[in-house]
Amino acid sequence: MKWPLSKKMETSLLACAIHKGEKLTNYCTDHNHLCCSKCVELNHRRCLQVTPLPLAATGKSTDFKNLSVSTENALSQLKYYETYQKDRMKSLKVSYKEHESLIVDGLRLEIMSFLLQCETSTVNRTHEHMQYTVIDMREKIKYLLADFEKSTIKEKKEELNLKQAPLKVVTNSCIRLHYELFHLHVAIPKVLDKPELSFIASTKCLENIQQSDIFIKENFSNKVFTVNGKSVHNVKMPSDSFTCDILAVCALPNGQVLVADRFNVKVKLLNQLYRVVSHLDVKQKQLGMCLITPSEVAVAGHDEVQFITVSHSQLAKGRKLKLQYRCCGIAHHQGDLYICSPTALYKFTLSGKLVCRLFEDTSADYTVWKCAVSPTGDRLYISSWYKHKLLTLARDGTLLATYTDPALLSPHGLHVTPAGQVLVCGWLSSTVLQVGWEGQSKLATLATMEDGVRWPRSVCYSSTTSSIIVGQWEDDTILVFRVE
Structure with missing residues (x-):
């Protein structure tokens, strides 16, 4: 980085990207494009502002x-x-x-x-x-x-x-x-x-x-998923006292799946065939869950975050974070924890230190219900449950987009895939949608009531099995949609 500009690099900078061997000579202001003589002759003859490079560079300042x-x-x-x-x-x-x-x-x-x-x-x-x-x-x-x-x-x-x-x-x-x-x-x-x-x-x-x-x-x-099959799997255990309420789902890289059953106050581990192989009883009713490492998740409930590890198809409790805020949603990206606390989004370190409050909306209840983060960390997504909205924030909490849709009533579960595709389910509308990464448009309706979706609570994508997993309210089963 400290070496001076080489002749090879200078030649590379001056070379036209379209016509190999030609040197850049002009700049077209109409198209904001660098041009060689061939570019001007073939594509910019009718442009009004084609300026020689020395003149175009004069007085130009770049941040x-x-x-x-x-x-x-x-x-x-x-x-x-x-x-x-x-x-x-x-x-x-x-x-x-x-x-x-x-x-x-x-x-x-x-x-x-x-x-x-x-x-x-x-x-x-x-x-x-x-x-x-x-x-x-x-x-x-x-x-x-x-x-x-x-x-x-x-x-x-x-x-x-x-x-x-x-x-x-x-x-x-x-x-x-x-x-x-x-x-x-x-x-x-x-x-x-x-x-x-x-x-x-x-x-x-x-x-x-x-x-x-x-x-x-x-x-x-914005690569759109295509659904090409569905299966239904029962996750109820003999020891369960109530009908299941699968409020959160996490897919592990090895194909196993973790589900948070709020009514039975359990976190359950499913094998690759979606059968329960292990479980943990937890004190708080879980409201959110996210992946921390390939073998560790963080489970949010009430005013605490419980870390759980997976080893040899068994679950074990790890450390616990006590927070001063109610936790209803959680997401993680490169050491940063994002916590939804019904009307605000907070950023914490993994050790539990509050970094800042990124966003707040106190105009109604549950305006900040669930959250998800893009794989590169430059976008944050929030489901505003009572306002029927999907919000998209910049890394610093600036509101970038607000999305509403009759097919997205009471948005609940929210997930961003490793490729950056945004999935959200409408609780009242009984739908699972794919939304553009900008958070401004619907790309596809992936599942509806006709596909067996009833009161969806959570959604997650497994890249290992190329499937979308949906957990539902008062339902002992999860839905698994195979996608391409």
Whole structure:
């Protein structure tokens, strides 16, 4: 970073991004675009304000501090989504390997069972003749099995490659955008005393940030889910005294799921088949839950936060935070805890220290009911239960957007996926919606009363199983929607 501007970097800054080998010479104010002579000739001949670069750079001042912050945020987001894509490819590869193994093992078991039956039932009657027949059959089946394994593995690898191909394209785009933006980020401090290069670098940087934002929106945050199946799973235990009220759901990276049953005052661990394998009785009726690490969650209830760890399919209580505020919703991002306290949103450290009050609305009850945070931490979402609204806040608590919809009455459960997709359920409207990351529009109605949704309380997405899990009020079952 401290090295002076190299000739290679200067050449790179002056190069036209569209026409390789051409040098930037002009700036089109009409399109806010850097141009080479070919750009001007082909695309900007009718533009009124095409200015030579030395003149365009004269008197131009850029807020390099804010530009640097914006660049670092964009770089951080691109790196996050690059890692996310790589994890998806890795997970896909593991699941296909396991699937291959299950298919082959199943076939092998069936063949061996058949041979055993054949030997047991017939070899005693015609021992010598049948013994040779069985040996021949075993050899023949062994070769068939070997051919099957080869063909199956080949087919599965081809299928895996087809599914991984679009993921690789997006990953490579993340890497390319990050590379280009990073080099501009490095170049800007080196050209502050060179007006023309400084103007080019800052303009290119702003263009790349805009491209990155569009790319992330199109490929991640606003990618619409498609529901392609549903299953229903009972989570009631024999020891439960009441009908379940699943007020919070958390999906773990290993495919297990935690549900908070408010009426029975329990946190339950479900295995990959959504069967209860462990539970903990808690003192407070739980109102919210969020993931802290791959094996730890924080459960909010009344005026405390209880940390719970998962190990070897067993739950164990950890430390506890006592707060001065009522807790009805909770979210976590990189060491920051966000606590909903019916009419305000507070930010705490993981140790329980209050950082600040980010937002408040005392005009009604339960205006700040549940909260969720984007994977890059730049957006906060709040369900305003009594006001039938979904609020979107900036990192500092500034209100950015308010969303209302007849299909979203008494918004309750709220969740943001690792890719930034926003899910919210309407308690009175009995709906599960996907909303744009900006918090201003509905992208899809994923489930309604016709799909079995009744008084939904919580919603969560599991990237491990590609499914949306919905918990409901006064219902012993959870709904699992398979999505693409």
